[in-house]
Amino acid sequence: MASSIFFILILSLLRSTAWAQIQLSPEAAEAALHxxxxxxxxxxxxxxxxNCTIGEDCYCARTGPLEDALASCVIxxxxxxxxxxxxxxxQALSCNYRTDRNITPLMFRIVVAMFSVATFFAIARFVSRWPRLRGAGLSWDDGVVLFCFLPVTGLTIMALMMMHYGVGKDMWTLEIDTILTYAKYFYATQPLYNCSVLCTKLSLVLLYLRIWPREKGKGWxxxxxxxxxxxxxxxxTTIAITFATTFACHPLHNAWRYANRAGGTCTxxxxxxxxxxGLNISYDIIVLALPITRLLRLKVSTTQKLGFIACFLVGIVATGCSIYRMFTIYGLTTARNITWDFTSVGLWSLIEVYVSMICCCMPATAGLLTRCWHRARKRDSMGRLKVARSPSFIMLTSEKMQGDSTWGSDEESQGIAAMPAIEPLQIQDEDMKDPERHSEDA
Known part of the structure; x- marks a missing residue:
């Protein structure tokens, strides 16, 4: 307390004229004593x-050289x-900072929406691989996606818990116990994030080898x-980064003393x-560039080309999120308002994870949608065919047709049930020309 009073007295002597114009609120005066x-x-x-004192614009500025110097000194x-x-x-009480800033509801909606979309694509991938739906069956790439979904789900849960404990709000509106709990969840998100984005890249590389396997008898x-x-x-890299982020501090509780600090017993x-x-961005570029030459050789329709382009655009979005994250990390090394300042980088990191999951599941999901579309067209063609030809096969007697006006119910169903087998028709639908598909639908 004596040190705090001495601090205020010194500032008064340094800037007596300016200090006389400053009217501290009772709350700010109480905070100064502690x-x-x-x-x-x-x-x-x-x-x-x-050349600045408490209450002036230079002191109350949220950014700038003075704020950076104070933050570095305190940290x-x-x-x-x-x-x-x-x-x-x-500082917040002296400068009358707002106490009602809160973007947690917006973050909640974005995270829930993106996680739902990523989950849909993951489920669609496994449904697409189901042999009963004429899928190719499961392989190593699907196993990696299933494993990858675990840290993605864990990361989402940690993000929701961080929202509960203050992320998206100003730090000075929270209690110290709440902030420490937030910092623990923030610490837990780091290995989960690293594992998620690297595993999605691994699944894509395994998918490439599944699409273009090495031919037997030929060299590599x-x-x-x-x-x-x-x-x-x-x-x-996944193993090394996971261990490095998990055990960056000894003892572990030093990791959440300062979420953006490297000092003490931490690396x-x-x-x-x-x-x-840097490794993550490099891997993104390599994984996206790997199949380009082989895709250019394929003779496919315009629709399929648009599908390939869409998949690459989604991958580029994930890379863009990673690059943005790199540029914003530097400004956070001296951040003091961690529950607010870390909001943007945390949200974009989550978006990167979800977009990466969507990207690695897009090819299989596109295959499922294509099969569903062809199947729907085939069934529609079959329905139109039966409506057009069925009157020729209704087994009705002339007595029923002439004497009973209600023949169009039970007798019609009996006649259709007794109709002879229909010979294959010569139509242009390629799906109808395939006898295996025809028998499958029948």
Missing amino acids: LPPCVSKCGLDILPQF GGCPSLGDALAGLKF TSFHVTCCIMIFALIG DRVAGVYAYG
Whole structure:
């Protein structure tokens, strides 16, 4: 307390004229009396350098060199998150910051909607592989997608819990226990995110090898060699990054003291994020570029070409999210308002995960929709055919037709049931020309 009072007195002497014009609210004055010594020291060291004092625009600016300097000093000099929170609350009360900012409902709607779409594509992928629906059966790529869906679901649950504990709100409106709980969930999201985005890339590479397998008796092509190298690289990177993010601090509870800090007994997590982000973007580019030459050789319809383009566009969106995440991470290294400042990067990371899941499931889902479309057309053709030809096969007696006006119910159904087999018709529908498909629908 003595240190805090001394801090205020020094500022009064430094800027007596400006200080006289400042009217602190009772809440701000109370917060000033409870400022930790490390926060007071940062104020004494930093504010005179910028010729600024409490309550002025330079002090209340949310961004700028003064804010960055104060944030770096507090993060580097204060031993706990509670100390930083005390300084942030004092600044918010002194500058009359808003206390009603809340974008949590918007985040909730986006996350639930995107997770629902990703889940639909994942289910459609496995339905498409079902042999009873004339699917190709399950393989390694489907197993990887099933495994990948576990961390995607876990990441979604962690995100919902973070919303419950304050993400999307200003940190100074929350209690320290709430913020620490939020930080724990934030820590849990990091290995889940890494595992999710890497596994989706692995499933795509395995899908490439399933579509274009190596021919027996022939040597390895550059395409197959590159795919195998990527498989081992993705598996190794997934394991290494998961362990590196999980055990970045010793003991583990140091990891949530500061969500954006690398000091103490922690590895340099900021450098780790950049290293992983660079690998992630590189893998994105390689995985998207791998099948291009083989796809260009295919002689397919315009509709199928549009489908390929759509799949690549979705993959590019995921890569764009990863690039945006890389650019925003640097500004967060000195962030103090973590529950608000980390909202954007966290939301775009979730979107990247969901879009990656959609991208790796799009080819199989497109195949399912195509089969359903052809099947619906075939059934429609069969229905029109039966309506047009059935009167020729109704077994009715002339007595019934002449003497009973209600013949069009039971007798019609009996006649249709007794109709002879219909010979195959010569029509242009390719599906009807296929005897196996015809017998399957019958």
